[in-house]
Amino acid sequence: MSHELLTSAEMGEADRLTIAAGPTDGVGLMRRAGRAVATEVLSRYPSAAHVHVLCGPGNNGGDGYVVARILAGSGVATTVWTSGPPRPGSDAAVAAAECPIKPRPLSDFDPGPRSIVVDALYGAGLSKPLSGEAARAVNLAAKLHLRVVAVDLPSGISGDSGKVLGTSFSADLTVTFARKKPGHLLLPGRERCGEIVLADIGIVAEIIARLQPRTFENGPALWLRDLPVPAIDAHKYKRGHVGVFSGGPNATGAARLSALAAARSGAGAVTVLSPGNAMQVNAAHLTSIMLRKADEAADIEAFVGERRPSAFVLGPGFGIGEKTRAFALALLASGKPAASTGIDGLVFDADAITSFREAPDVLFEAARRPDAPALVMTPHEGEFARLFADIADDNVSSKLDKARAAAARANAVIVYKGADTVVAAPDGRAAINSNGAAWLATAGSGDVLSGITTGLLAQGMPAFEAACAAVWIHAETGRRFGPGLIAEDLPLAMVPVLRELVAAGGGRCSTALER
Numbered sequence: 001m002s003h004e005l006l007t008s009a010e011m012g013e014a015d016r017l018t019i020a021a022g023p024t025d026g027v028g029l030m031r032r033a034g035r036a037v038a039t040e041v042l043s044r045y046p047s048a049a050h051v052h053v054l055c056g057p058g059n060n061g062g063d064g065y066v067v068a069r070i071l072a073g074s075g076v077a078t079t080v081w082t083s084g085p086p087r088p089g090s091d092a093a094v095a096a097a098e099c100p101i102k103p104r105p106l107s108d109f110d111p112g113p114r115s116i117v118v119d120a121l122y123g124a125g126l127s128k129p130l131s132g133e134a135a136r137a138v139n140l141a142a143k144l145h146l147r148v149v150a151v152d153l154p155s156g157i158s159g160d161s162g163k164v165l166g167t168s169f170s171a172d173l174t175v176t177f178a179r180k181k182p183g184h185l186l187l188p189g190r191e192r193c194g195e196i197v198l199a200d201i202g203i204v205a206e207i208i209a210r211l212q213p214r215t216f217e218n219g220p221a222l223w224l225r226d227l228p229v230p231a232i233d234a235h236k237y238k239r240g241h242v243g244v245f246s247g248g249p250n251a252t253g254a255a256r257l258s259a260l261a262a263a264r265s266g267a268g269a270v271t272v273l274s275p276g277n278a279m280q281v282n283a284a285h286l287t288s289i290m291l292r293k294a295d296e297a298a299d300i301e302a303f304v305g306e307r308r309p310s311a312f313v314l315g316p317g318f319g320i321g322e323k324t325r326a327f328a329l330a331l332l333a334s335g336k337p338a339a340s341t342g343i344d345g346l347v348f349d350a351d352a353i354t355s356f357r358e359a360p361d362v363l364f365e366a367a368r369r370p371d372a373p374a375l376v377m378t379p380h381e382g383e384f385a386r387l388f389a390d391i392a393d394d395n396v397s398s399k400l401d402k403a404r405a406a407a408a409r410a411n412a413v414i415v416y417k418g419a420d421t422v423v424a425a426p427d428g429r430a431a432i433n434s435n436g437a438a439w440l441a442t443a444g445s446g447d448v449l450s451g452i453t454t455g456l457l458a459q460g461m462p463a464f465e466a467a468c469a470a471v472w473i474h475a476e477t478g479r480r481f482g483p484g485l486i487a488e489d490l491p492l493a494m495v496p497v498l499r500e501l502v503a504a505g506g507g508r509c510s511t512a513l514e515r
């Protein structure tokens with residue numbers, strides 16, 4: 001499965017295990033890596049006037065010497081610029097010795113217009129901010145609008161965090177090896193990589209599996225087998241019943257967006273739980289979605305006892321304050337074992353998150369109780385900082401690290417939203433999403449996401465998989481819809497996406513939910 005993402009350390013270990021297993025040695029891997037890059041350059045820029053290969057002192061530079069040798073051997077005018085010679089005896093030194101081009105110092109780098117740059121300065125071993133001659137090369141390439149092909153990663157981008165250290169190349173194409181790294185998907189790294197090509201250099205799946213990777217690129221491979229489809233004997237309650245809490249009379253739309261999305265994602269029944277004073281306005285706007293009054297926590301208990309809901313979403317448009325906290329805690333810890341409530345999961349979004357700003361530990365402790373239903377929280381950056389202020393303030397950690405730390409602390413699946421949404425589970429698994437588009441940045445879009453997540457939870461999908469699937473489906477829908485998207489469009493527009501997923505082999509029959 002090539003959706004695993006490897007940290008620099010894991011990639012180094014994969015390298016080591018592959019060499020130990022034989023027969024390929026380190027230089028062999030380097031030759032394959034360099035050949036993969038050279039093949040892309042030759043096929044994409046067949047009439048390139050001149051290629052400038054920038055080689056650093058480590059193995060990234062080693063790959064660069066291989067590229068330069070192959071390009072020169074193919075008749076391409078090639079110049080090698082180096083920021084320092086490889087360590088004697090290293091694989092890179094072997095690759096440099098095999099390269100017939102005499103390197104020139106990077107400080108003299110002087111590319112002509114319309115030439116191509118192959119950036120093999122630093123990759124997985126980037127250890128400090130780019131400065132001096134490397135920074136000058138970055139600026140020159142940008143000023144001359146040169147095409148840049150990055151080897152493994154654009155130099156200056158951290159493979160583990162996607163952060164820019166000092167400055168970085170903005171590549172048109174990045175060729176990486178064996179598996180992508182988190183920095184290829186997290187921003188701003190993703191944007192600086194351009195198109196990403198994953199090259200097979202002979203590090204086999206068995207070796208990757210031995211590393212037991214815990215980080216993934218979000219996509220159907222991660223959760224398709226768990227995507228619920230109705231069994232032949234399904235009836236609506238077997239397909240899961242979702243409860244969505246509505247805000248007051250002036251804030252009911254968010255709940256209806258969530259409710260509609262939950263229904264479209266396959267929940268057989270959806271009930272909006274509305275304050276008494278908003279019943280009229282909700283009733284005027286609901287058709288297949290049911291409506292029930294819920295003014296206090298005791299009303300939830302009655303609803304659970306009578307109507308057997310399987311998942312709830314609390315937060316969209318609900319309002320911030322004591323009532324929200326009381327509802328959240330009642331849902332998490334009504335004092336009954338989960339088996340008797342039958343609740344598969346909860347989604348806390350928006351105001352349900354913000355309401356615990358002053359006392360996040362109360363929420364985390366409630367979520368930690370062994371009988372608490374599985375919890376998914378879907379904060380955007382602002383909401384994340386309210387609940388996890390210290391984690392958010394840490395300027396060193398990546399978004400991936402932050403989501404993971406938050407999930408462990410809250411004992412919840414955390415969907416840390418944004419253009420590079422990260423989904424993290426308390427057990428350490430995490431997925432980075434990359435199929436979205438900025439069209440999704442529209443009011444109510446997050447309410448739809450929480451509805452999809454709740455709909456999938458209600459159908460028995462495990463929390464991490466449900467959150468990952470919801471994020472991917474939501475993003476895919478927004479990307480395909482494109483200009484003009486508003487949140488109201490999303491529930492219907494996700495139907496073709498769902499259809500394709502079911503046709504592709506989703507998943508688990510919701511009869512398994514019979515209780």
Ligand SMILES: NC(=O)C1=CN([C@@H]2O[C@H](COP(=O)(O)OP(=O)(O)OC[C@H]3O[C@@H](n4cnc5c(N)ncnc54)[C@H](OP(=O)(O)O)[C@@H]3O)[C@@H](O)[C@H]2O)[C@@H](O)CC1
Pocket residue numbers: 011012014015016029030033056057058059060061062063121122123124125126127128129130131134151152153177201
């Ligand atoms: N693993 C695999 O399976 C395979 C890996 N392969 C390739 O290996 C690459 C990783 O190679 P790598 O580990 O040698 O690190 P690399 O990025 O060349 O840098 C290390 C050197 O740069 C220096 N340095 C760092 N940052 C700097 C800065 N800002 N400014 C100045 N100097 C800086 C650093 O200095 P130091 O930290 O020691 O001070 C050290 O000397 C990987 O990206 C891929 O292309 C392929 O061959 C196929 C198989």
Ligand SMILES: Nc1ncnc2c1ncn2[C@@H]1O[C@H](COP(=O)(O)OP(=O)(O)O)[C@@H](O)[C@H]1O
Pocket residue numbers: 350380417418419420421436437438439440441442443444445446447448449474
């Ligand atoms: N630039 C972007 N690219 C991709 N997805 C985005 C972008 N901006 C926002 N999104 C997605 O849109 C949704 C917005 O949710 P949220 O901020 O809660 O909005 P609202 O509160 O208005 O519903 C999230 O799923 C987020 O990941």
Ligand SMILES: [K+]
Pocket residue numbers: 060119120121122123150151152153154155
């Ligand atoms: K590079």
